[in-house]
Each structure stands twice: as C-alpha cells, then as structure tokens.
Amino acid sequence: MSRRALITGITGQDGSYLAEHLLAQGYQVWGLIRGQANPRKSRLSRLATDLSFVDGDLMDQGSLVSAVDLVQPHEVYNLGAISFVPMSWQQAELVTEVNGMGVLRMLEAIRIVSGLHGSGGSGGERIRFYQASSSEMFGKVAETPQSERTTFHPRSPYGVAKTYGHYITQNYRESYGVWGVSGILFNHESPRRGAEFVTRKISLAVAQIKLGLQDKLYLGNLEAVRDWGFAGDYVRAMHLMLQQDEPSDYVVGTGRMHSVRDAVRIAFDAAGLHWEDHVEIDPTLVRPAEVETLCADSGRARRELGWEPSVDFTELMTMMVEADLRQASRERDYAEVLSASSW
Numbered sequence: 022m023s024r025r026a027l028i029t030g031i032t033g034q035d036g037s038y039l040a041e042h043l044l045a046q047g048y049q050v051w052g053l054i055r056g057q058a059n060p061r062k063s064r065l066s067r068l069a070t071d072l073s074f075v076d077g078d079l080m081d082q083g084s085l086v087s088a089v090d091l092v093q094p095h096e097v098y099n100l101g102a103i104s105f106v107p108m109s110w111q112q113a114e115l116v117t118e119v120n121g122m123g124v125l126r127m128l129e130a131i132r133i134v135s136g137l138h139g140s141g142g143s144g145g146e147r148i149r150f151y152q153a154s155s156s157e158m159f160g161k162v163a164e165t166p167q168s169e170r171t172t173f174h175p176r177s178p179y180g181v182a183k184t185y186g187h188y189i190t191q192n193y194r195e196s197y198g199v200w201g202v203s204g205i206l207f208n209h210e211s212p213r214r215g216a217e218f219v220t221r222k223i224s225l226a227v228a229q230i231k232l233g234l235q236d237k238l239y240l241g242n243l244e245a246v247r248d249w250g251f252a253g254d255y256v257r258a259m260h261l262m263l264q265q266d267e268p269s270d271y272v273v274g275t276g277r278m279h280s281v282r283d284a285v286r287i288a289f290d291a292a293g294l295h296w297e298d299h300v301e302i303d304p305t306l307v308r309p310a311e312v313e314t315l316c317a318d319s320g321r322a323r324r325e326l327g328w329e330p331s332v333d334f335t336e337l338m339t340m341m342v343e344a345d346l347r348q349a350s351r352e353r354d355y356a357e358v359l360s361a362s363s364w
Contacts (some may be wrong), residue, residue, distance in 0.1 A: 080121030274317020
C-alpha cells in the first residue's frame, strides 16, 4: 500500500513542489486546506486529480486532530506558516499564533491520534513529522557559516516564533517519543515564490521593465546577504529527513552567499538591461533589525542524507526572470486581444 503524506501549506511554494515530489515517489498526498476558497489553490490545478484535501486550521486544535485522524498519514510535513518576515513586525501576535503555536497544535494532534503518553512511544509505526524551521532563527549570527550547532539569536518576531516551533518539536521528540525533525532551511526561491519576497519582486519588476510596463524598482538594503537556493531542491531534503532510521535536525543550504545587489545584477542581465538605470533605494523598505549574513554549513545533510543542490544562484534568478517574462507577455497579449475585441 502506498504511503500517505499530509502537507500543511500545500498551496505555498514549498508545498506545491513537495506535493509534486511525493506524487512522483508514489505517495498518496493530502493537503490541509483552511476553507475551500484558498486563493492559491489554483497553483495546484495541474495536480488536482492526484491530490486529496482535508479541512484544517493551524489555529484550531480540534480541526487538526480530526484531519490527522481522518488521513492517518505516515508522514506530516508542517509547511504552513506566515512566511513574509517583514509582516511579523506589523502582526507579531498573528505570526506567533500560526508559526509558533501552530506547530504545537499539530504535534499535539499527532500525539493524541497516535496515543503517545511518554518517551517510550507506541508499539506500531509512528507518524513521522517534519517541521519547517528557518535560518532566520540564527538572526544575529554567532558564527559563519551556520550549522546545527550554531546558537540562535532571532532578529524578528518571525524568527522568534520559528525558534519556538523548532524547540517544541525537539521537546515532543524527547518527552513523548514523537518522531519529529526540523529542517533549518536557508532562503529558497522559485518562479512560484510570493511577489512580496525580494527575489520575486526583482524578477517580476525586470519582466515588467523589459516589456515597457514599468520603469523603476524600489528596494531597501542592497548589501543584505543571503544563502539562496532553489525550492525544488530543498523539498527533496525534507523528504530525505523523514526516511532516516532516527530523527535528527539538519541545516539545508548552498553554502554560498549573495547580496541583494547580486540578485538585481543577475536578473537585469538576464533580460539584457542595466540595473543602475532602473533601481532606486527606498529607506522605508529597510527592516527594523536586519539580518546581515546568513550562510549554511550543510555538510551534515550532504553526508548523511546524500543531498546536493542542483541549481546555482545565477541559474535560479535567470529561471525566475524567464518565467515572469513569459507570464507578463501572455498577460499583455491577452489584454491587447481584449482591447481589440472591444472595438
């Protein structure tokens, strides 16, 4: 019988790539959906006939117990979160409820459905749980690069909430015998990234500027540095973590740093444009507490999981620009057809 996986946040960037990967592995894939009117559900339209959905909300304990009990998953991937870091200063309580307490509620649902009451665990096969931790937990970094042993010093409400989710997963592993791991993933992008994230903001703007639909791109700190990879690579690491004999946490990243300025230059080059002609700095876009340098030491994941990234940063930014150019061209052509037909 094929294995069953339950994914929270299935309509997000990572959720959609993970669903594709697990379906290719022969899984039955269930997505946790908060109501049927999810505006991003269309992202999964090409997979719709292969997926199943169950109602649930990371802010509602009862709904999670019901969902886990109905699906009876072998694996649960908790990718559901409010993932835009700047928003966490404006809505800190909401972000903490979803990104922090939501993890606790899902762990409790697994514990209740599995009948776990102590560290000895239950006799049968345990549900394996993956928590999406974040490099933002490192924040004001104690060392570079960052590994599984690096101390946390989060610099945003988002990072603080993710740190709670990380530690409560560890606590349920040690206290109740929940088979739970956290993947400390560094920034990962794709053409499916939300428009509010800086890499996608850049690629979307480049497409619009190339087509003459926009002239300027406004950004904050061009010197901020990140370890950026391709989301499709990172979901492979998530799956590999749950296939190990024993649960353990892993750092996942490329180990290479690039600045926002690098991202801008590569993206504009991909479209044959000069970035200096179009980019302006907007001080209001600078974070209250910036995380300056994040770089992964993913040596353990490479050794123990056999994981390697397949897409480098130049390929990633070029992929995103080309995808946004295709989409923007289709939208422009469609608008022209509508305009002509109205005559």
